[in-house]
Amino acid sequence: MKKRYSIATILVIAGMVFGLGGIASADEPIIIKVGLPTVLSGPAAPWGQIGMEPYLTWIELFNKEGFKVGGTRYNFKLITVDDKNTPEGGAAAAKQLIYGDKVKFLAGHWSWNFPAVSAVANQAKVIFLTRTGNEAVPGGAYDPKKMPYVVFANPSHDQFISDCFALVEAFPNYKRLGILDCAIGKGPGWDYVEVALKKAGVKYTIEWFPFGTQDFTPYITRFKEAGVDVVYVAGWVGESMAFAKQRWEMGYKDMKVGHSGPFVSVGMYNAVCGQDAAQGFIGQYWANWDFKKTTVNPKYVKMCQDVMKIVSDKQGQPFAYTGWIGWLPSHLLILAQAMQKAGTVEDPDAIMQAIRGGTFDSTTGKWTMSGAKTYGSPVVFGCPSALSKIQGDKEVYLSEHPMKPLP
Numbered sequence: 001m002k003k004r005y006s007i008a009t010i011l012v013i014a015g016m017v018f019g020l021g022g023i024a025s026a027d028e029p030i031i032i033k034v035g036l037p038t039v040l041s042g043p044a045a046p047w048g049q050i051g052m053e054p055y056l057t058w059i060e061l062f063n064k065e066g067f068k069v070g071g072t073r074y075n076f077k078l079i080t081v082d083d084k085n086t087p088e089g090g091a092a093a094a095k096q097l098i099y100g101d102k103v104k105f106l107a108g109h110w111s112w113n114f115p116a117v118s119a120v121a122n123q124a125k126v127i128f129l130t131r132t133g134n135e136a137v138p139g140g141a142y143d144p145k146k147m148p149y150v151v152f153a154n155p156s157h158d159q160f161i162s163d164c165f166a167l168v169e170a171f172p173n174y175k176r177l178g179i180l181d182c183a184i185g186k187g188p189g190w191d192y193v194e195v196a197l198k199k200a201g202v203k204y205t206i207e208w209f210p211f212g213t214q215d216f217t218p219y220i221t222r223f224k225e226a227g228v229d230v231v232y233v234a235g236w237v238g239e240s241m242a243f244a245k246q247r248w249e250m251g252y253k254d255m256k257v258g259h260s261g262p263f264v265s266v267g268m269y270n271a272v273c274g275q276d277a278a279q280g281f282i283g284q285y286w287a288n289w290d291f292k293k294t295t296v297n298p299k300y301v302k303m304c305q306d307v308m309k310i311v312s313d314k315q316g317q318p319f320a321y322t323g324w325i326g327w328l329p330s331h332l333l334i335l336a337q338a339m340q341k342a343g344t345v346e347d348p349d350a351i352m353q354a355i356r357g358g359t360f361d362s363t364t365g366k367w368t369m370s371g372a373k374t375y376g377s378p379v380v381f382g383c384p385s386a387l388s389k390i391q392g393d394k395e396v397y398l399s400e401h402p403m404k405p406l407p
Helices: 007-017 045-049 052-065 087-100 114-123 156-170 188-200 217-225 237-249 266-273 298-315 328-342 348-355
Strands: 030-038 067-069 072-082 127-131 150-154 177-182 204-209 230-233 256-259 282-284 359-362 365-368 386-391 394-400
Touching (some): 030 087, 030 328, 052 072, 052 298, 052 328, 067 328, 072 087, 072 328, 087 114, 114 127, 114 150, 150 328, 156 188, 156 230, 156 282, 156 394, 177 188, 177 237, 204 217, 230 237, 237 256, 266 386, 298 328, 328 348, 328 359
Parallel strands (some): 127 150, 177 204, 177 230, 230 256, 256 282
Antiparallel strands (some): 282 386, 359 365, 386 394
16 A cells, blocks of 8 residues: 655655755745855965955845746855965865755955965866966966866956056056066066057056065166166055055155055054055955945945945944955856856756856946957956055045946
């Protein structure tokens, strides 16, 4: 005789099998785990740590509505592992996230270990939203055939070029732009930068310093002799502050200084450089409510402003760091919209097909993936390339040069 079960019994059993813990409502979201390999220890840890609370707060707000694919509602859950900003750490973090935590997507990545993380992600067919750097540009380690699951959701190398254009527009009477980078950053990416600047007619001089340099007076002198009046440093935050402090002490107070990357704390620059030397220091800017040339969906502007207020209230003091806005939230919006276009949250190939050449509405504006000729695949998202400067104890909008779609 066959056993018969009531509908209620069947639902309880199903809940046990699928780990629902009981009867789920029809609209209860399904969780999609997203991994973030990032720097949580070592010298670069402040830049990894400061974004965590706004990331989690933004996801909480986003999940109130979530997104639907095929009538089913989904939410994101973030899982973070320290990648130590090293190749070994990046590979270990990616393996833990993919094989240990079973994530199918990596997003928000900005560390300098692209090749290591990418190798693990692509082998596992895990979509990897990251940034471009010297090793992830035409002629670098990136290979669209060997790395079909890479998305350059933050084209930081291309953004550096647009930042240079934004500087020229901010200071139209500039004499010559100075570019400063550590010698370990040399590679094919810089050929790419120089070609773009020469084509645009930007006057510039590049200087390279050895890793560990603390005395920048020789470089300051050479820049001054070359007629440089605006210096832009490729990251290297501590070195940038040392440069700004030393150029002030040498009497070159009219020499403007900045770096790629946002300000973690304006107070830190005032303290390290000195209040006077830090004034006018330039950094990348992600406060989407202040963009002048880039239109951002008002819904996402409000969400970001709400996050800033919530985090400020939690910390008991004003939270001013806006760098988080241009990274993980933008990456997750690309993912969600690509899943909706593909009609699946499971098939990485279908999702990548929707991403390539697709247009996505994000916290930094609406951009169409480009780069088919330049990178071999249209997987490069755009960027406002907005800059700010330190004024008093705050950062204020300076200029903006939105990236044009890459060939």
